[in-house]
Amino acid sequence: MSESALGTQVVCQVGLVVRDIAQAAERYSRLFGLPMPEIITTDPYEMARTTYRGQPTQARAKLAFFPMGQVQLELIEPVGGPSTWQRFLEEKGEGVHHIAFIIQDTPAITQRLAELGMPVEQQGYYTGGMYTYIDSSTQLGVILELLENFAEQGAN
Numbered sequence: 001m002s003e004s005a006l007g008t009q010v011v012c013q014v015g016l017v018v019r020d021i022a023q024a025a026e027r028y029s030r031l032f033g034l035p036m037p038e039i040i041t042t043d044p045y046e047m048a049r050t051t052y053r054g055q056p057t058q059a060r061a062k063l064a065f066f067p068m069g070q071v072q073l074e075l076i077e078p079v080g081g082p083s084t085w086q087r088f089l090e091e092k093g094e095g096v097h098h099i100a101f102i103i104q105d106t107p108a109i110t111q112r113l114a115e116l117g118m119p120v121e122q123q124g125y126y127t128g129g130m131y132t133y134i135d136s137s138t139q140l141g142v143i144l145e146l147l148e149n150f151a152e153q154g155a156n
Contacts, residue, residue, distance in 0.1 A: 005112050006101050006146070013072040013100035015145065017088045021077035024094075025064040028073065037064040041079065043126065050124035052082050059083030059122075074100075084122040084133045084143065098133060100145035106132055109146060118144070 018024035021039055029036045042048060042060045050057050059081030066073040076097065078085035088097050103109050110120050113134050121135040121143065129149040136144045 005116065006109060007103055007105070008101050010101065011071055011099050012102050012147065013074050013145070014096060015074040015076055015098040015100065016095065017076050017078065017085050017097040018094050019077065019089065021062045021064055021075050024075050028066060028075065032066060034066055037066060039064045048124040048126065050122065052084065052122045057081045057083060059086065061085055096142060098143040098145040100147055103146045103148055106130060106146060106148045110134070
């Protein structure tokens, strides 16, 4: 068996794009018997430095997270600006947007995935790390998200 192109096989998150995060969070909260999660909004461009298809974007999102054992369920409501989330919602409606993995060395992994025909679609930063969405939907039927947490690596 060959080595994972991601450097891991452990899924840490499944992300769902929704139209109304408050309603969706309440439905999932009731279904799973979990407390209603805090709904946060991603950082503005000045902090997140978000790019979509290689271009800067003002896109933001409202997020809510449910701990589900090893895997976290993330709800995402797009807010303003072109983004992978908005495109997904417009083209497919609500549903599973991505599966995520915690990785190390984003540049090396994105290069490897690009060589496999899976380019970067969107990228940005959050406190302590960065995220990268890989356009793998043609090959895998779902987008991949790479999460690199700098604090865990002793950097930044």
